Amino acid sequence: MTDRERELEALLALSERGRAKLDRLHSLLTSAGHYGAGATPYTVVYTENKLRLLRLLDADGKPHAGPPVLFIPAPVSRYFIVDLLPGRSFAGHIAAAGFDVFIADFGEPTAEDRFCDIAYYVDGLIRRSVRKTLALSRAAQVNVVGYCLGGTLSLLYTALYPESVARLVLLTTTVDGDVKGGIPWVAHKMGLGGESYDTPRLVPAVEVKSWFEMLAPGSNSVAGRVNDLWDRLDDPPERLRDARTMSTWVDDIVPAPGRLLAELYQQFGPGRNGLMAGTAAVGGRAVDLAAITMPLLSVSAEKDAIAPADGVDAIKSIVPHANVIRLSGGHVGIVAGRSAPVLWQRVAEFLA
């Protein structure tokens, strides 16, 4: 074979590879993708404003028997991260472990919801979700599992209403706002003033998304994302389907109530650090973390760019009996990635 033939051979191989990628992309884009719904059958047991309280059902369409567990995801993202796919559902795993699982789906805020503050969530939506959960499960206490910002709200709720919580699980929940990294810290360093409490706006989803992207270098440029996708098209089809499902969650951020963000920043952001300083309040009521005497599990992720692990593990200094574990993986990966079953099992064992 001559040098020229070898060159042509290489070009042909390159062409075939590129075409195969485009064929794979076409196949992926024409197959049914994840359309933002949970994987496990459920029934809606309570609604209020945009909130839907979901109760998972078994194969016969009946609620699972066992102690109640309430999942509180972050209100600035879609709830289905805890119920992603059949066989890859955190909530489904907990239900299969013998618990009656409820999930708070906060929905998508609209213009008037920009006035929602911490108290609206903690004293309102979460407290009533707990009440409904207890009434339906006929239990005296509920196990609460909070994820990310949902963990912050769960922590505040538990401190104010400890008698209703049996066990508390906080997943990638920042408590030390002074630790380097995370959205509030970066915003502080950039000198951003944050949102207005008095005249809040509904922060557009694209802006919320840009904050997350700010923490993941490369993901905030279109060229970088396209390159990532092009490289990923060499992956086997099942991995591509997983990537599409995850993309449907990561890229489908919801708008955020400006007043909630303003209050979070003012209370827990760098310099204020209200949870560590013991100055946290909800609706003017002081939050006493000493009221949290029930078992508490806090889980951080080694490679978490959104909630830095040190800021999460700091819970040990304000709730000394907290069981703190750090898992390998990122903010989303430990909950819904390929290694997520490690977390699910740890949580199921803790709740048992």
Place this chain on the structure above:
Amino acid sequence: MAEDKTNNEPTLVERWLRDQQQWQRTILSYLDSMVKDEDFLVHLGNAMRGSLLAGKPYPTASTAMSDQEPPADDRLDRVLFALHQLQGQLNDLAMTLDEIRDAVGGARKIASAAPGNQKPPQRRPPSKSAATKPGTRRAKRRA
């Protein structure tokens, strides 16, 4: 035999021609999906932004321009939000009533199930029929 096998292998030119045909098929499959499936256009647009988001367009700054600033007159939104808060308070009341009803119902069940409290069923006074019977005091008052 080995020579025949070698001769049957496509030449570089033949392979190049076949690759060109495959490219045409790939392009046609994209065009076909674009024409037949509106969702495909959305998904393709998302992919061109590096996202595999399904079911809706990738959020862009242009779609959110109208949400950037709070509206000058926010009274309607404040009223709507106050209504949401009221709805929550009403739900709280309803839950409390449910709890009371359940507690009363449970207490009644316990009381009736307790030994010694199981009285023989009594015949209820014929109050309803008496109330409607002409000549009774209630019927007279109604009249």
